[in-house]
Every structure is written in structure tokens, then in C-alpha cells.
Amino acid sequence: MTLIKSISGIRGTIGGKAGENLTPTDAVKFAAAYGQWLREYHDKDDLTVVIGRDARPSGPMIQQLVSATLSGMGIHITDLGLSTTPTVEIAVAQEKADGGIILTASHNPVQWNALKLLNEKGEFLNAAQGERILELVESGEFDFAPVEDLGEIHQNDAYIDIHIDEVLDLEWVNADLIREAGFKIVVDGVNSSGGIAIPALLKALGVEVVKLYCNPDGNFPHNPEPLKEHLTAIMEKVPAEKADLGIVVDPDVDRLAFISENGEMFGEEYTLVACADYILGKNPGNTVSNLSSSRALRDITEKHGGTYHAAAVGEVNVVAKMKEVQAVIGGEGNGGIIYPDSHYGRDALVGTALFLTHLAEKKIKVSELRASYPSYYMSKKKVTLTPELDVDAILVSLKNKYKDEDITTIDGVKIDFPENWVHLRKSNTEPIIRVYTEAQSQQAADELADRFIKELEEIAAKG
Known part of the structure; x- marks a missing residue:
């Protein structure tokens, strides 16, 4: 059993002893430290935090603990319930909230959960901010509100639809072209919130959807990390259904992988390459990925006359570099697309819409698109x-x-x-x-x- 505290949040396995695993005690302490930090950072008492979770079974329990703790500090909560990481990020900005918490252990197995912390822009905290929260966790010096000042908790289940509308409104997403292409797509939502969000997006784009593991009950049917060895079912399902492609996301929908029409992996590393190729063809500029990502992005960027930049591993580092060099697109080789015209966070919904527009415009098979890129x-x-x-x-x-x-x-x-x-x-x-x-x-x-x-x-x- 494990508990890992870091500058990006706290994650661990559910149950066991406090301080050694992610127990209710640890969730409360960490939520209280975040609430205390928000007061310091914003230097005000009237604060609002957006909270959303993936579908893993421990999510409702952790969400109730975190929400009640922040309410006890006088902080108001906008509760998105079952949501995605990029949806929470968008909601923080739209709601003009002071911060956000995503309850997800991303690609980790079902016994894990985590608190991922956002600032008022809906972006992950930087290293100094994360260190300060860890200091507050250790000190245990939290100020709670008197009864008349407890925070209110408001439910809002509209944000996945709002997120989809925002994706459809992006300049280089062409819903009409996708609809005309008549795609048939198999979706593996790993029985989490992607099983709601991705089919809903595809329906809005006029795509015929074949659902595979799209019941958001948190019972992951396979290891939730979208790697080839875990995706046997969809790799068989796509050619069996005579589908044009398959789409796979992780439990919190910030990583995106594609399956070609022949049942072969498109390659997680090439998700960003394909989306960048499309955007750079419309809006030439710079790109960023982390140091452990494929050289293919550099090749594609230079082909379009832009400059590729590398960042340290970690989304917050990629985002900082993207802002520094004014990158038009970036991300991580694990299938994470960061498109600033939407927001500075990895987003499988945005990546899906850009990829499908690219494919519809080229009028070729997914395997042919993959073959057009440098092979590494x-x-x-x-x-x-x-x-x-x-x-x-x-x-x-x-x-x-x-x-x-x-x-x-x-x-x-x-x-x-x-x-x-x-x-x-x-x-x-x-x-x-x-x-x-x-x-x-x-x-x-x-x-x-x-x-x-x-x-x-x-x-x-x-x-």
C-alpha cells in the first residue's frame, strides 16, 4: 500500500493506516492544506473551488470528504460530480473560481485515487506552490470557519456538455466535414467518465459510435493505462465492426490513443504528432513536448517551418515552456494534447476533434495517415x-x-x-x-x- 505526497498533489491506495495510504484522514489534511494555501495566495476569505472526479469507486467517498473539509473552512464548492480532468480545468476558468481539485489517479489501477490541484486559471500548481502546500500539510495549522460562515456546496452537472460545445466552437474543428465523412468509431472508455464524454462528443460530430467499456461504474475492465498490451479487446473490435478507427482514453480523459482500422495501434506518441501536423498546416508556429517524447514532433514542426522546443517532464513544465515560446500546440508523448486556443491542459476531447478533422480533410485511412509520419x-x-x-x-x-x-x-x-x-x-x-x-x-x-x-x-x- 502506498501514499505519495508531491508538489503536484497527493495520491495513494485506498484503505490501511493513515500516513501510509490514502485514507480519509490524509484526504482531509491535504484538502485543508489546499484551502489554507488558497487563503494565503488570494489573500481573501470569499473563495470558490470547483471539484470533479473520475468514476473509480472511491471517488464519491473522497469527494464528500474534500468538499466537507473545504466547506468547513468557509470555502464554496461547485461540485461537477462525475467529470473529466480537462472539463474541471475549463470549469475553473468559466466559473471564475479560485481553484480546482480533480479526484483521479489517472492511469493508476482502481485501488488508487488522488487529489490533483489547480490554480485560478484551471492549470496545475507550480513547484513553489506545491511545496507550500506540503509545508502546510506537515504543520497542520488550519483555520476553520464558524458555523455562520460555512461554505455552500452547489451541484452543476452541465459541464461535460459545456466542454463539448467549446470544442465544437474551436476555429479549426470542422464538425460539418467530420459529419460528411461518416465515420464509425469504437470507443473504449475504460468504464470511467470518458465513457460519457467521448461518445457524447462523437454524437455531436455526427459519428456512429460503438461503445466498449463505456459504463462509468469504475470497474476497469483492463489496466487503465492506454498501452498496447492492455488494449487487446478494442484492437480486435475495430476490424470486427469494420470501424474506421478506435479511440481509447484513460479514466480522467487527458490521455488519448487511437486504433487504426486494421486493429493496429496508431501509437500514443503519434497522437500529438498528428494533431500538431493538422494545426501547423493551418496556423504555423512553435511546438513543445517533454524530453521523453518522440523526435517525430520536431520533424513535423520543422517541416511546417516552426521551431520545436523541449521541456522537462511534467505537464506544468510543458505548459510553462509553451507560454514562453508562444507554442500553437504541444503536449506529452503519452497521448496528451495541449491546445492553447482551448486551454492549457491535456485534453482528449480537443485531441479527438482535431484528429478527426485532420482525417476527414485528408480523406485517407488511419493506417495511411500513420504511414505518412517519420517512424521512430x-x-x-x-x-x-x-x-x-x-x-x-x-x-x-x-x-x-x-x-x-x-x-x-x-x-x-x-x-x-x-x-x-x-x-x-x-x-x-x-x-x-x-x-x-x-x-x-x-x-x-x-x-x-x-x-x-x-x-x-x-x-x-x-x-
């Missing part, structure tokens, strides 16, 4: 080290060894070679180094990863 292959491995080893010193040694190569050190060490790259990052929670590589074949990517694992082990052995 990734390997993701790790090296386990003994706790007493200085991981930072090991990475510095490797950086010095390759000092004549194209090196980035904003998040671990990334070495860009002409034909491939390797990204080495230390874990914040365990003595391991993550080794990500990309090359022009799977064998080459695996061999590059194995080579650097050997080099890391040799440096570690020397002490």
Missing part, C-alpha cells in the same frame, strides 16, 4: 541502484563522457545523437534511473538502452 521506436527501461549511491554524480559523469554531443540537462541528462537519443532521469521516490531511448528501429532503441544501462552500471561500480 522507443524503449523504456530502468536501472536499479543501491540507496547509498549518488545518482546525481553518476549522471554528471555520463554527461561529461558525452560532452561533445548535443546534451540537455533541464531534467536529468538527454543526449541527442544524429540518428537517435537517450534520456536518463532519476526517480524522486526510489534509487533508480529511468532510461528512455528512441531510434529508427525497435532493435536499435533496445540496444541503445542496454548500452547505456551497462555504462551506468560501470560508473556506479567505480563508486
Whole structure:
């Protein structure tokens, strides 16, 4: 059982002992720390917070605890109930709220849940803000309201529809073109809120929908991370239904993966590549992804005359870089699309609408679209080290060894070679180094990863 506190929120497994798992005690403490921080940050007492959750079974219990805690601090709640991460982000801005909380453990299994914290823009907190909340959790110094000043809780279940309307209103989403294409699409909503939101969006776009695991009861039918090894059912369902494609989202609907008409994975890394290709063709400019994302985005960006920029891993870092370079689109290689014309957050609804417009405009099959992009292959491995080893010193040694190569050190060490790259990052929670590589074949990517694992082990052995 696990409890992880970080600058981006708190997550853990439900049940067990307080302080070791995500128990009611821990949910209350963390919610109270967030409420206390909101008072400091906004320097006012009249505060409103938007709260929404995914469909996992612990969601209603955690939501009641969090809402009651903030109400006890005199903070008003706009309760979206079952919702998506991007929907909550949009609602914070639309409601002119002071913050937001998303109750979701994203792609983690059903026994997990989490509190993800937003600022008044509906964006994730930065590192300094997250650190302050952790300080407040440890101090336990919370001020609660007298009975006459308790916060009110208001239900609002309209925001998924509002979110869909906003997507349809985006300049480069062409609902008429999608409707004319007559797409038939299988949707795997992993029995969470995506099972509501994605079919509703597709219906509004005139798409024929075949639902697979779209009952939002939180009983995940497979591992909810949208990776190939977890998606056997939809990969079989798409060709069996003679569908044009399949759409897969994670439980909180910020990650997006596609299945080609032949039942093959389009590739999570290529979700962003395809959407960027479409937007850059309409509105040329810069793009951003994190250091562990595919080089294909750089290739597509440069093809359209823009400049690609890399950010440290983490959505908040990607968003900061996008704002700095005024990127027209960005995101993460795990299927997360960030489109500033909508909002600064990963959004599978936006990604779906952009992808379908792109496909309808090109009038080609999904497999043909995938074949039009540069082919890269990734390997993701790790090296386990003994706790007493200085991981930072090991990475510095490797950086010095390759000092004549194209090196980035904003998040671990990334070495860009002409034909491939390797990204080495230390874990914040365990003595391991993550080794990500990309090359022009799977064998080459695996061999590059194995080579650097050997080099890391040799440096570690020397002490």
C-alpha cells in the first residue's frame, strides 16, 4: 500500500493506516492544506473551488470528504460530480473560481485515487506552490470557519456538455466535414467518465459510435493505462465492426490513443504528432513536448517551418515552456494534447476533434495517415541502484563522457545523437534511473538502452 505526497498533489491506495495510504484522514489534511494555501495566495476569505472526479469507486467517498473539509473552512464548492480532468480545468476558468481539485489517479489501477490541484486559471500548481502546500500539510495549522460562515456546496452537472460545445466552437474543428465523412468509431472508455464524454462528443460530430467499456461504474475492465498490451479487446473490435478507427482514453480523459482500422495501434506518441501536423498546416508556429517524447514532433514542426522546443517532464513544465515560446500546440508523448486556443491542459476531447478533422480533410485511412509520419521506436527501461549511491554524480559523469554531443540537462541528462537519443532521469521516490531511448528501429532503441544501462552500471561500480 502506498501514499505519495508531491508538489503536484497527493495520491495513494485506498484503505490501511493513515500516513501510509490514502485514507480519509490524509484526504482531509491535504484538502485543508489546499484551502489554507488558497487563503494565503488570494489573500481573501470569499473563495470558490470547483471539484470533479473520475468514476473509480472511491471517488464519491473522497469527494464528500474534500468538499466537507473545504466547506468547513468557509470555502464554496461547485461540485461537477462525475467529470473529466480537462472539463474541471475549463470549469475553473468559466466559473471564475479560485481553484480546482480533480479526484483521479489517472492511469493508476482502481485501488488508487488522488487529489490533483489547480490554480485560478484551471492549470496545475507550480513547484513553489506545491511545496507550500506540503509545508502546510506537515504543520497542520488550519483555520476553520464558524458555523455562520460555512461554505455552500452547489451541484452543476452541465459541464461535460459545456466542454463539448467549446470544442465544437474551436476555429479549426470542422464538425460539418467530420459529419460528411461518416465515420464509425469504437470507443473504449475504460468504464470511467470518458465513457460519457467521448461518445457524447462523437454524437455531436455526427459519428456512429460503438461503445466498449463505456459504463462509468469504475470497474476497469483492463489496466487503465492506454498501452498496447492492455488494449487487446478494442484492437480486435475495430476490424470486427469494420470501424474506421478506435479511440481509447484513460479514466480522467487527458490521455488519448487511437486504433487504426486494421486493429493496429496508431501509437500514443503519434497522437500529438498528428494533431500538431493538422494545426501547423493551418496556423504555423512553435511546438513543445517533454524530453521523453518522440523526435517525430520536431520533424513535423520543422517541416511546417516552426521551431520545436523541449521541456522537462511534467505537464506544468510543458505548459510553462509553451507560454514562453508562444507554442500553437504541444503536449506529452503519452497521448496528451495541449491546445492553447482551448486551454492549457491535456485534453482528449480537443485531441479527438482535431484528429478527426485532420482525417476527414485528408480523406485517407488511419493506417495511411500513420504511414505518412517519420517512424521512430522507443524503449523504456530502468536501472536499479543501491540507496547509498549518488545518482546525481553518476549522471554528471555520463554527461561529461558525452560532452561533445548535443546534451540537455533541464531534467536529468538527454543526449541527442544524429540518428537517435537517450534520456536518463532519476526517480524522486526510489534509487533508480529511468532510461528512455528512441531510434529508427525497435532493435536499435533496445540496444541503445542496454548500452547505456551497462555504462551506468560501470560508473556506479567505480563508486
